[in-house]
Each structure stands twice: as C-alpha cells, then as structure tokens.
Amino acid sequence: MHSRGGWETDGAGVVCKRREEDAVLAFRVVASRIAADGRLGLQGLLRAPDIDQVLAVLAFIALLADPVMLHNVPRVTPVMGVLAFVTALPLVARRRFPLGVLAIVVPLLMTCLIVFHPNRAAVGIVMLLMFTVGLEGGRVRSLVVGALMALVVTAAVLITARTVSAIDVVAYCSLVLGALLAGEALRARQALGRSLADEAARMREAAAQHRFDTERLALAHELHDTIGHTLVAINVRAAAAARREHKAGAEAPTALDEIAAASAGALAELRTALKTLRTGQDGRAPLHPVQDLASLADLVAGVEAAGLAVDLQVTGEPAAVPARTGHAGYRIIQEGLTNVLRHSTARTARVRVKVDDRAVVIEVTDDGQRRVSAFAVGGHGLCGMAERAAALGGSCEAGPAGDAGWQVRAILPVAGQADFVPGGQARIPLAGKES
Numbered sequence: 001m002h003s004r005g006g007w008e009t010d011g012a013g014v015v016c017k018r019r020e021e022d023a024v025l026a027f028r029v030v031a032s033r034i035a036a037d038g039r040l041g042l043q044g045l046l047r048a049p050d051i052d053q054v055l056a057v058l059a060f061i062a063l064l065a066d067p068v069m070l071h072n073v074p075r076v077t078p079v080m081g082v083l084a085f086v087t088a089l090p091l092v093a094r095r096r097f098p099l100g101v102l103a104i105v106v107p108l109l110m111t112c113l114i115v116f117h118p119n120r121a122a123v124g125i126v127m128l129l130m131f132t133v134g135l136e137g138g139r140v141r142s143l144v145v146g147a148l149m150a151l152v153v154t155a156a157v158l159i160t161a162r163t164v165s166a167i168d169v170v171a172y173c174s175l176v177l178g179a180l181l182a183g184e185a186l187r188a189r190q191a192l193g194r195s196l197a198d199e200a201a202r203m204r205e206a207a208a209q210h211r212f213d214t215e216r217l218a219l220a221h222e223l224h225d226t227i228g229h230t231l232v233a234i235n236v237r238a239a240a241a242a243r244r245e246h247k248a249g250a251e252a253p254t255a256l257d258e259i260a261a262a263s264a265g266a267l268a269e270l271r272t273a274l275k276t277l278r279t280g281q282d283g284r285a286p287l288h289p290v291q292d293l294a295s296l297a298d299l300v301a302g303v304e305a306a307g308l309a310v311d312l313q314v315t316g317e318p319a320a321v322p323a324r325t326g327h328a329g330y331r332i333i334q335e336g337l338t339n340v341l342r343h344s345t346a347r348t349a350r351v352r353v354k355v356d357d358r359a360v361v362i363e364v365t366d367d368g369q370r371r372v373s374a375f376a377v378g379g380h381g382l383c384g385m386a387e388r389a390a391a392l393g394g395s396c397e398a399g400p401a402g403d404a405g406w407q408v409r410a411i412l413p414v415a416g417q418a419d420f421v422p423g424g425q426a427r428i429p430l431a432g433k434e435s
Helices: 004-036 043-044 051-067 080-095 096-117 119-136 138-160 166-247 253-277 293-305 322-342 383-389
Strands: 309-315 348-355 359-366 395-400 408-412
Touching: 051 080, 051 119, 051 253, 080 096, 080 119, 096 119, 096 138, 119 138, 119 166, 138 166, 166 253, 166 322, 293 309, 293 322, 293 348, 322 348, 322 359, 322 383, 322 408, 383 395, 383 408
Parallel strands: 309 348
Antiparallel strands: 348 359, 359 408, 395 408
C-alpha cells in the first residue's frame, strides 16, 4: 500500500504528465493550424496588409544600424536619419508600384552608400524590391529589369567600394538577380496554381453537368420504356375492343373510345415531355438493371395478352450476360414488340436471341404492313434503342425486312468490346415505324 504522501506524489506526477500531454496537444493543434493557414506561409506573409509598413520600418533601422555596427561611421547623424527615412518610406507602396518604387529607391540608396556606407542593408533592400518586381510583373519585364540592375549594381560597387573586386561584383549581382528569379519563380508557381484551380473548377462543373445530363437521358429512357409501353398496350387494346363494339352495332361513343382517346392524349404529352428531357443530350445514360434477358417470358406474356402472338427463341445462357447488357437487350426487345403492336398489322412477331461469349444478337421481326396510324411519326423509340446499344459499344439497326414486315437487329458486346466497331446508329426510313 502507498502512504498518503506517496499518493500525493503520484497524483502530482499524473497531473504534471497530463499537463505536459495537454501542452503537447495544444502545440500540435497550433502548429497544424499554422501549417494549414496559407496566410502564415511565404505567399501570405508577402501579401499581408501591414507587411509593407513593417518592412519600411525594418529598412529604416537597418540603414542606420548597418554602418554603425560595421564601424563605417562613429554615430548616427541627422543627415543619416533623413536619408534613411526618405529611402525607406517608398517601400510602403512596393506592391502597388514595384517599378516606380525601385526607380526611386535605387538612386537614394546610391546616395546613402556614398554618405555613410550601409552596404549590407542596401543589398537587402534592393533584393526585396527585385523580388517584388519578379512577383508582381511579367517575364519580359523581369528580364529587362534584371539586365538594367546588373549594370546598376556593378556601377554601385565600382563607385562606393574602397577596394574594387570582381568577386564583390559577381556576389552582389548574384544576390540581386537571385531575388528577381525567386520572385519570378513564385509568380509562375502562383499562376500555375490558379490555372490548375480554374481547370479543376471547370472539370467539376463539367462533371456535374454531365451527371445531370446522363440522369435526364436515363430518365427519358426509363419513362419511355415503362410508362410509354404501358400506355401503348392500353391504347391498342381499348381501340381494338371499341372497333369490335362498333362492328357489333354500337353507335354512340363508349367508355372504350374514351379510354383510347385518353391514352392517345397521354402518349402525346409523354412524347413532348421526353423531347424536353432529351434536348441536347449527348452523354451516355447509366443503365440501372431492373429487367434482363431472363425476364423475357414475362414480357412476351404481357405482349400476347395485348393480342400479338410472339415466337420467342433464346440460344445460349442469358443468365451469364452482364446485367447492363441484359437490361439493354430487354429494353430493345420491348421497344421492338411495342412498335409491332402499335404500327403494324402483323398478328405474329418473331424474337430471336443468340448469346455467346462475345455478344448478344437480338432480332425482332414481323411480317405485317405498316398501319396508317393517328400517332405522329418520329418519336424516340428507335433513337433510344440505338443509344442503348451504342452505350455498350454495340449497334442497333431497324428497317424493312424484305417485301413486307419490319426488323430490328441489335448486337450487344459481352466481352472483347474493342473487337466491335459499330456505328451505333439506327437506320430510320422516312416511313419508319416508331413509338
């Protein structure tokens, strides 16, 4: 067991340890904030609102302290103070007028060098101004200023130095031109950063617009393939039943006539809405698998219930087809059968699906004649089939089949899509059948 004094000692040690840990944690937080805050970096420091005033004060102090510390003068005189103040004052405007400040300060520094020899301070001030010129200007201006300042620095060394040395000329010129190059490099880096940021913003905006466009296109496809086909089936069956009633002797409009008219109007409004959704869409639509080739039996049953006999033959393994491809194949067959129901006099349609390890080949054929329909030609069914096939790297064609009938033929790659180079466009004759 520990004595009371031992517990107090242990408790004090724990408290001290916790305080140390808290201090380390606080230091880490502050350090991370400083590192993350760009204003505390070099770029932010150089562009802080009050940095120019601070630099002017530092330049004033350096101009007076440098000759005294190097024993070039015994003490600070009023003339030195006035010259130092006049030389340092223009630095407050160095960012707004970098060339003007450089042109004013350099002659004043020459005067200071002749009077009281602040050699190191003068070099530092010139380096600051040259850095600012490179940071705020352009490459051509930097080259011109660099060439002129090399001559000025050489002349200053020759005029003010007690013993002229080629090493001093090279050293001072290197320092001044190095500051200019540093400013130019930082300016180029900032310009590159802004360019990359603008490009990233444009890419984000383009990606967002593309996602919006593809969602609209996908929505148009799904509305056409679900609601549109259901309305077509309702309209066809209602119109057929109404014709039978009229042949049986009914003269007044019946409920079936109203159903046929209402469904026709709904189809026209749906086509208008789909046209709005599809305007300007060039992107690929994401296909969200709902039905696939394994669901063809249910599709055929629904079409046969609407009065069209379907001869379905499937070769291969539909279950092995990727969901995207299977969904597109299902929609193409659905569209082909709907066109037969709506635009053809055929009583029978033939559907052939061949699945192998490279592609799914789909054929929807009928032997009927084109029906004179009250619906406008030029909807989005054939276009939607071609777009679905092209989105997978395949092709879809639709056109007359021999002397009579109509055929839709689609090839959807399963693997090795690079081997397929289809046009991805549907052949749409002027008198085509379209939903």
